[in-house]
Amino acid sequence: MSKLYQGMSQEEFDGGYFYATELKAFAKTLGITVGNLKKNELELHIKAHLFGYSGELPVAVPNRKNSAARDLLTLDTLVVNYVSDKKTKSFLLAAVEQQFGPLADKSGQWYWLNHWRKQCIGEGKTITYGDLVAHLASLKKKPGRLPQIPSARMNNFISDYLSDSENQGSGKNEALKAWYELKESALPKTYQAYKNAPALLAK
Template sequence: MTIQEFENKYWYMSELKTLAKSLKIPVDSKTRKDQLEEMIIQFLETGTVNKTNCYRSKSRNRDILNSHTYVENFSNKKETWEFIHSEMDKRVPGLQPKSGAKYWLNRWIENKLSDGEKITYNDAICEYIRLNKTEGKLPQIPSCKFNNFISDYLANEKNATRKEALYAWNELKDMKVKKDYITWKKSTTLTQR
């Protein structure tokens, strides 16, 4: 299988796990879909997998939530986000969380910790504020091809309905092309000529 063949197919997580297992790529229950896709692409390119960028805390203890505490075991629990939102609101009253900001903060924390960098919750709060102050939309979440397609379809197709978006998605899913709105639009425009 080539990288292009891999990328031009829509993979469900169960299918990715089966493929990874057949390629002898180690996967655990905490591996995200985008991480698994990256590992498979790396394997297709090099024949090896580098799992060093997958941060896993060695401690099961929850971090104490205050600005000066080092992030060691970041938890995506309700209490953590209430703390982060409360701190953001103290610093920038009225700033609303953007779609995708939590995802991108999690990736930022993972990258810092997997690089061995020490960060505090103050650093994480500052990054979250920066993400939410960013002009325009944040980058789309890479492993959410379905959600990204539906969102782009509804934003770009005049008077589009969700039913039409789902029909278009199913059309795209069966094509051996990249799974995004732009590619679908180009493909359907070419077939209408």
């Protein structure tokens, strides 16, 4: 298992696989405010600190502003105490279908919806659940695939594996097996690195 340390190279970081608890502890030693940042978001902040990653960094915005009950799920309700669970997602999906008709789900839609929500709140904007519905619909309507989730390496690997025509007929179990083989190697944790590694493909 790779170890996190301040003098590590970007190749070591990209080629390693680290648990969320390890990333949180390491981020704190770097002076990074962990807050409610997710694993992939922590990876981006650490890369920015160690290697000068210049992309947009996620903001640690709490889902709830106070200890009151969760938001009432109506289109006019302001997003204050948001809960990202099955109940909320079912409400948003039903509202999308009612307003925009049946729209196919997109891989990554919930990540990018939450990214937009946190961005709005971080900028001091007021949004309603109706705004969330409209943005979710816009994500579903985008042509092609949504952008990959930054640094969510396992999900991105599986998505790329299953979309490769060479793996037609393979399912998620095969993709996971390939991921775990790559995970144990020192290679970057990308599908392209896996494809370029004959020793892994031969297994």
